[in-house]
Amino acid sequence: MKRTLMEKLLPRFLEYVSIDTQSDPYSKTTPSTKKQWDLAKKLVLELHQIGMQEVAIDEHGYIMATLPSNVDQNVPTIGFISHMDTTPDFSGRNVKPQIIENYDGKDIVLNKNKDLVLSPNYFEDLELYIGQTLITTDGTTLLGADDKAGIAEIITAMEYLVNHPEIKHGEVRIAFTPDEEIGRGAHKFDVEKFRAEWAYTMDGSQVGELEYENFNAAGAKIEIEGKSVHPGYAKGKMVNATGIANEILSLLPPREVPEHTSDLEGFFHVYRVKGEIESAEIELIIRDHDASHFEARKQLLKDITEKLNKKYGNCVHLTITDQYRNMREKVEPVFHIVEIAQEAMESLGIEPIIKPIRGGTDGSQLSFMGLPCPNIFAGGHNFHGKYEYVPLESMEKAVKVIVKICELTAVQIRKGRKKGKN
Numbered sequence: 094m095k096r097t098l099m100e101k102l103l104p105r106f107l108e109y110v111s112i113d114t115q116s117d118p119y120s121k122t123t124p125s126t127k128k129q130w131d132l133a134k135k136l137v138l139e140l141h142q143i144g145m146q147e148v149a150i151d152e153h154g155y156i157m158a159t160l161p162s163n164v165d166q167n168v169p170t171i172g173f174i175s176h177m178d179t180t181p182d183f184s185g186r187n188v189k190p191q192i193i194e195n196y197d198g199k200d201i202v203l204n205k206n207k208d209l210v211l212s213p214n215y216f217e218d219l220e221l222y223i224g225q226t227l228i229t230t231d232g233t234t235l236l237g238a239d240d241k242a243g244i245a246e247i248i249t250a251m252e253y254l255v256n257h258p259e260i261k262h263g264e265v266r267i268a269f270t271p272d273e274e275i276g277r278g279a280h281k282f283d284v285e286k287f288r289a290e291w292a293y294t295m296d297g298s299q300v301g302e303l304e305y306e307n308f309n310a311a312g313a314k315i316e317i318e319g320k321s322v323h324p325g326y327a328k329g330k331m332v333n334a335t336g337i338a339n340e341i342l343s344l345l346p347p348r349e350v351p352e353h354t355s356d357l358e359g360f361f362h363v364y365r366v367k368g369e370i371e372s373a374e375i376e377l378i379i380r381d382h383d384a385s386h387f388e389a390r391k392q393l394l395k396d397i398t399e400k401l402n403k404k405y406g407n408c409v410h411l412t413i414t415d416q417y418r419n420m421r422e423k424v425e426p427v428f429h430i431v432e433i434a435q436e437a438m439e440s441l442g443i444e445p446i447i448k449p450i451r452g453g454t455d456g457s458q459l460s461f462m463g464l465p466c467p468n469i470f471a472g473g474h475n476f477h478g479k480y481e482y483v484p485l486e487s488m489e490k491a492v493k494v495i496v497k498i499c500e501l502t503a504v505q506i507r508k509g510r511k512k513g514k515n
């Protein structure tokens with residue numbers, strides 16, 4: 094790839110992370126914070142400048158743009174998506190990135206005053222990047238590689254394709270969304286307007302990551318009504334809501350919690366309990382990759398509720414709210430979209446790392462909205478905190494993967510579409 098275009102990747106990324114775009118779960122607007130517009134407006138200008146077509150931003154801050162097809166035959170429209178916001182969990186204001194060239198494999202001092210180091214003894218992934226250029230924080234903020242690395246990669250890849258008409262590709266659509274970190278990135282995404290047959294979120298971590306499986310997810314709230322009576326005269330009369338809450342917790346499987354599970358093991362995660370005699374409340378989340386296990390977990394909560402309602406007289410109220418679903422069932426019928434990404438990586442000497450996500454992505458929601466959407470690495474590590482870093486070389490590889498996917502989509506169609514396998 095031409096040096097001059099790749100050279101824009103780093104300054105582009107540094108410019109984006111200098112703009113604070115933290116989202117806010119308590120806000121009711123979209124985008125949830127006004128400052129996300131600062132980056133959005135900049136990106137719209139830049140998309141015009143690099144020669145993208147149909148550059149549009151809607152009233153909710155969703156940006157879309159088109160790279161027109163340069164082939165005569167019918168090639169499916171594909172898309173690339175990343176998000177503009179950073180997590181509410183850690184400050185993204187006044188980010189001062191440090192650039193470590195030719196990383197020597199030793200501790201990196203993030204902040205002398207705070208005695209903060211980024212160490213391969215703790216973060217072993219660092220050893221993968223010896224000799225490379227690392228971009229880190231100064232220990233006071235997050236970096237924002239999640240997901241500004243993805244934005245910089247998509248724009249750099251599009252600019253490359255605009256400048257290299259000899260590379261044949263179909264129509265490519267790109268989108269940048271607000272509020273992914275608060276679970277709303279897909280909420281106001283206009284799938285019909287996007288008109289891609291499938292897309293990829295550029296929002297994964299380590300180079301090579303390719304994900305098309307995630308949790309099925311629900312949240313649950315259990316409210317318990319009690320009856321307060323003087324403790325000395327309470328026999329047969331008092332209903333202690335906190336006691337019942339405790340009984341409910343004791344009926345959940347003790348090993349099926351986040352701290353004891355990995356890979357494809359699901360869990361219940363109780364994250365908030367409050368209680369008095371008159372009332373108590375338990376809030377938890379349910380996660381499982383397997384749809385039938387997921388349903389069984391919800392059923393267990395219903396059974397516990399029923400049992401205690403019989404015992405104490407209808408004082409337990411359960412509400413379960415589905416949050417997102419495993420995109421696998423939507424991606425498997427069109428498995429060639431994973432295979433194209435896999436082939437793109439392999440042809441560039443990148444080993445694909447395919448594993449289920451223990452979480453969700455915007456892609457899972459989009460998949461159920463009719464846009465199958467696996468997730469590809471953007472290159473960063475240690476998201477959502479001061480140890481976040483990204484190797485420049487991983488970002489460059491992501492740019493090449495995007496270009497290659499565009500190219501392969503056109504080639505594969507010319508050869509006849511590969512059939513999905515189940």
Ligand SMILES: [Zn+2]
Binds near residue numbers: 239240273296
């Ligand atoms: Zn992200």
